Amino acid sequence: MAADKVPGMARIAVIGAGMGAMATAARLAVAGHRVVVYERAATYGGAVRRFERDGFAFDTGPGLLPLPAVYRDLFVKTGKQPLEECVELVQVDPSSRHLFADGTQMSLPNASRAGVVAALDEALGAGAGERWGDFLVRAREAWDRTRRPLLEEPLWPNWSVLADREPYPSVPHKKLLRTRRATTLAEVAAWELRDPRLTALLENHALAYGLDPRTAPAGAAVLPYMEHAFGTWYVRGGIGELARAMYERCLARRVEFRFDASVARIAEKNGRAAGVELDDGTVEDADFVVAGVAPGVLDGLVPGTALRGADEVPPQRGASSRLTVLLALRGGRPEEAAHRTVVHTPDREDELSRLFGERPGLPAAPTVTVSRPDDPALVPDAEHEAATLTVTVPSGLPVSESAVERVLGVAERALPGLRDRLLWHEVRTPADIAEATGVDGGAVPAPALAAADGRLLHPSNSTRVPGLFAVGGWAHPGGGLPHSGMSGALVAGLIVEGPEFRGSQ
Structure with a gap:
């Protein structure tokens, strides 16, 4: 068998049942290969999880779907039913509501440049919309x-x-006798947007992915552009429904899932990945192995082997994590409520220094994103509301009850009477993310970005071990639902077509 290309019908072992791993499994199975997925947890989804209690349901991972074309392509390529027949996609409008520290409020329409320009001019003054446009x-x-x-x-x-x-x-940008160009997102905001509220709007797109706008490259401008150009989408029932639909598509393509099956190591034969050994000592042979795990986990599965050389992209280190607070509220969701509201911090410098500085911690008043889906499937009845609070925090950060109280206090700006309405709340910390995903400190990967000396690139899907590939948010092209989905397409292409595969056309 050639070492660089899939044989007629190959046995393929996939480690992990996250979104990128399932995307790979479905594409390889529809190409006629036998695919077995080994997942250490009791269910699928990876970072896409669902929490249910007392008739309430919440996404504990991402809550919105950017760039749905990635998953539309996946469903077209792997079966007769398109994505929209498997889940209900809803375009969120307004795309977001923003509450700034000075009391200014504004709502931005979804995927409408003219609408966004008009909204910014009305809220922030003439010229703000043009600068953003x-x-x-x-x-x-x-x-x-x-x-x-x-x-x-x-x-x-x-x-x-x-x-x-x-x-x-x-x-x-001219300053005294020098002319400079912005190299970081913070410089883009300061020199081109010239308004602290526009700065907060732009920098929040980086912060939402755990990136420091002071060091994130100017090219991180693609993050708000993706949302503007392709819209913001919600999956009715929550993003967990997308994971369910992918799992069912895999089953329809005869992918086999083995849950509660922890892989202890990747078996090798003649210098090539040859299967997986489970914790109970069982060895499952395979022609190819696809690992949908974090780099630290993968290193432990291939002991004594240099997965990457000095001339290759190193795994990302020091990524941020998330604190999520799930709120069960009495009283129905107001009709005028926005799906997503961002309550911006009054002290951005303090927030950034605590998130990315030498003394990691939660600021007194962090930026909090409040999600209030208009979805009857998430609540026991129309007299209750399910809301989610999300805060970017340092990975590994211990979260105290007083920290959660601070987050609730900030959220009251978007949810008046929050404490009077609160039936109960559930907290998901970096430690919970670490337990669910196996990632050290509960870190969450960002999408790959150019420049910045390659700090924000991710390792290649191919490894130095023939027959072993990496998929998911910690491999190229990085974190986020669309990027994880694309990693599945890239790995499937590399296995089926070999090293000459150059991506989708």
């Missing part, structure tokens, strides 16, 4: 330059070109 034009150029290499193609062998090249066409 011009920024989005430049962000689109950055997107056009990086979309294929950072989302649709396997990582380039000469990936250092991406590390050195800043794709965002920043506006020249």
